Amino acid sequence: EALDGRPLGEGRITTITKELRMQIGMLHSESFKFYVIHSPSHPLVLGLLWLRRHDPYISWREGEIKQWSQNCYEHCLSHEPIVPVHTVSCTEEQPKIPGLPAEYYDLSEAFSKVKALQLPPHRANDCAIELIPGSTPPRGRIFPLSQLESEAMKKYIEEELAKGFIRPSTSPAAAGFFFVKKKNGSLRPCIDYRGLNDITIKF
Incomplete structure (x- = not known):
């Protein structure tokens, strides 16, 4: 069966994303488009064509990419120096809207007068x-x-x-x-x- 649970060969893919930039690890970066399907268990699938193009060395036991191919070293991997990144814990302050109870701050867009003037975008259905x-x-x-x-x-x-x-x-x-x-x-x-x-x- 297919990723969305349906038998193979049933249904069509009708939606494709705009070009997105994907980064794997610190250096491997590329841009391409994704087909959109209903797949709650697998939010992103790279597929066989991607594996053939990049030909990475994968440790299936550890579930990690151990090494990239020579093609990736020439085209996909950034040669910029690695800059260490340090993370800190922070809490984003929710915007205060006059007359809106604090427990509804995360739904502030639903109360936005500006958003209320905009129609929802056209969709496939x-x-x-x-x-x-x-x-x-x-x-x-x-x-x-x-x-x-x-x-x-x-x-x-x-x-x-x-x-x-x-x-x-x-x-x-x-x-x-x-x-x-x-x-x-x-x-x-x-x-x-x-x-x-x-x-x-x-x-």
Whole structure:
């Protein structure tokens, strides 16, 4: 079977990394690309082609590379003098974010307003919202708003248009928009997607 547990010959490799620089030991360094597979037991596999190219002397009993080939001495091994490195123990200070409890500092990116403005990158399997064939998108309903809520809605629409999160539309399909008051008295915008969820294909 293959490294990911599947029978040999099943599945295809569809993802490859950008060129990465790998260093083995103090001096052996090279750059190449890796194929990406699901292999929790073997995070990195160099393979037979790599062994043929570098032809290292390996002690399989000790699990160590004892000596590199002449080709490596000419092309892969650095000839710069070795500089001794001394390690010290240190603790990285977590950034303090106003209003964020200390136990959540390691999740600070999840609370970042800058990160919230960025869409996730496209991946090999992007998700799509697919509707049930023959269904009609709902027209929604209009919720009455107070003067304070109307002003908050106007501000919300202006901000979301500026971010590029929404855009003007003439479609008859719509979802209801209203506000829920938070504990601190501010207003949380809510969009009623229940009608759309009812005709969305569930996976």
